[in-house]
Amino acid sequence: MTDFAGKHVLEVRDLHFERGKRSILSGMNIRVPPGQIIAILGGSGTGKTTLLQLMGGQLQPSRGEVLVDGTSLRGMSTSSLYGIRKRMGMLFQHSALLTDLSVYENVAFPLRRHTRLPASFIRSLVMLKLEAVGLRGARDLMPAELSGGMARRVALARAVVMDPMLIFYDEPFTGLDPISLGVVVTLIKQLNEALGASSVLVSHDVAETLGIADYAYVLAGGRVIGEGTPAQLQQSDSPLIRQFLRGDPDGPVPFHYPASRSYEQELLEGVRAR
Numbered sequence: 001m002t003d004f005a006g007k008h009v010l011e012v013r014d015l016h017f018e019r020g021k022r023s024i025l026s027g028m029n030i031r032v033p034p035g036q037i038i039a040i041l042g043g044s045g046t047g048k049t050t051l052l053q054l055m056g057g058q059l060q061p062s063r064g065e066v067l068v069d070g071t072s073l074r075g076m077s078t079s080s081l082y083g084i085r086k087r088m089g090m091l092f093q094h095s096a097l098l099t100d101l102s103v104y105e106n107v108a109f110p111l112r113r114h115t116r117l118p119a120s121f122i123r124s125l126v127m128l129k130l131e132a133v134g135l136r137g138a139r140d141l142m143p144a145e146l147s148g149g150m151a152r153r154v155a156l157a158r159a160v161v162m163d164p165m166l167i168f169y170d171e172p173f174t175g176l177d178p179i180s181l182g183v184v185v186t187l188i189k190q191l192n193e194a195l196g197a198s199s200v201l202v203s204h205d206v207a208e209t210l211g212i213a214d215y216a217y218v219l220a221g222g223r224v225i226g227e228g229t230p231a232q233l234q235q236s237d238s239p240l241i242r243q244f245l246r247g248d249p250d251g252p253v254p255f256h257y258p259a260s261r262s263y264e265q266e267l268l269e270g271v272r273a274r
C-alpha cells in the first residue's frame with residue numbers, strides 16, 4: 001500500500017475549466033488529506049459534478065492541475081490514467097446498477113473487468129463487501145427487485161470492491177427515505193474508516209454531509225466561497241454561506257428573478273390604466 005504520510009491523496013491546484021467561452025470553474029484549490037472525508041457543497045449547477053469529473057481525469061482542466069497521490073493527471077498516458085482510476089471508487093446519484101446482472105454480479109463487475117483473480121477470490125471479496133453493506137442475503141436478487149435504499153447500498157459495495165484509495169460520491173443521498181439515508185450516511189463513514197480510504201462527497205444535502213465530513217468546501221458560481229471544518233462553517237458570518245447552510249429561500253441569492261419593475265409598481269400601473 002502507498003504511504004501517504006505528509007502528502008495529499010488528491011490536490012486540486014488553481015483549477016479552471018471552461019466549456020466553449022463559458023467559465024464553469026475558476027481558481028479552485030482543494031486538498032484531500034489521507035483518511036478524511038472532504039465535502040463539496042453547493043447549489044444546483046455550481047459545477048460540483050464537473051469538478052468530480054476533473055478529479056477523476058475524465059475531463060481535462062483549461063488551466064491548473066489535479067494531482068492524485070502526488071502525480072499530476074495532466075499529460076498522463078492513457079494506461080497510467082487507467083491504473084490510477086482502478087484505485088478510485090465512484091458512487092453515482094442514481095446508483096447506475098447494470099439491470100441485467102444480479103446483485104452479486106454487479107458487485108463482482110469491477111473485479112472481473114480489472115483483475116484476473118480466480119473465482120473463489122472474487123466470491124470472497126464480493127461477499128465481504130455485501131456483508132459490509134448488510135446485503136449478503138440479497139446476492140441473487142436483480143436490481144428491479146431492490147428498493148432505492150438497497151440499490152444505493154449495492155452501488156456502494158461495488159464502488160469499494162477494489163479497495164480504492166479514493167472514493168468519489170456524487171449526490172449519494174438523493175431520493176432516499178430518511179431511514180435508508182441514515183444507513184447510507186453511516187456506511188460512507190464506516191467504509192472510509194475500514195478501508196483507510198479518503199472520500200470526496202459532493203452533495204447539496206447540508207446536514208447529512210456536514211455530519212460525516214472532516215472538512216468542507218462551499219461552491220457558488222464555479223468558485224470556492226468558503227471552506228472549513230463543519231463547526232467553522234456553521235459559525236461563518238458570510239451571508240452567502242449562511243443562506244446556503246440554512247436553506248433560506250431569500251438572501252444574497254435572491255428569491256425573485258430580476259424584473260424591470262416591482263410587483264407593486266405593476267399593480268399600481270394596472271389600477272391607473274383602468
Ligand SMILES: Nc1ncnc2c1ncn2[C@@H]1O[C@H](COP(=O)(O)OP(=O)(O)OP(=O)(O)O)[C@@H](O)[C@H]1O
Pocket residue numbers: 019024042043044045046047048049050051204
Ligand atoms: N456536457 C455539458 N455541456 C455543456 N454544459 C454543461 C455540460 N455539463 C454541465 N454543463 C454546465 O456546467 C455547469 C455545471 O454543471 P454541473 O453538472 O457540474 O453542476 P452541479 O453543481 O453538479 O449541478 P447539480 O447539482 O444540478 O447536478 C452547469 O451550468 C451546466 O449547465
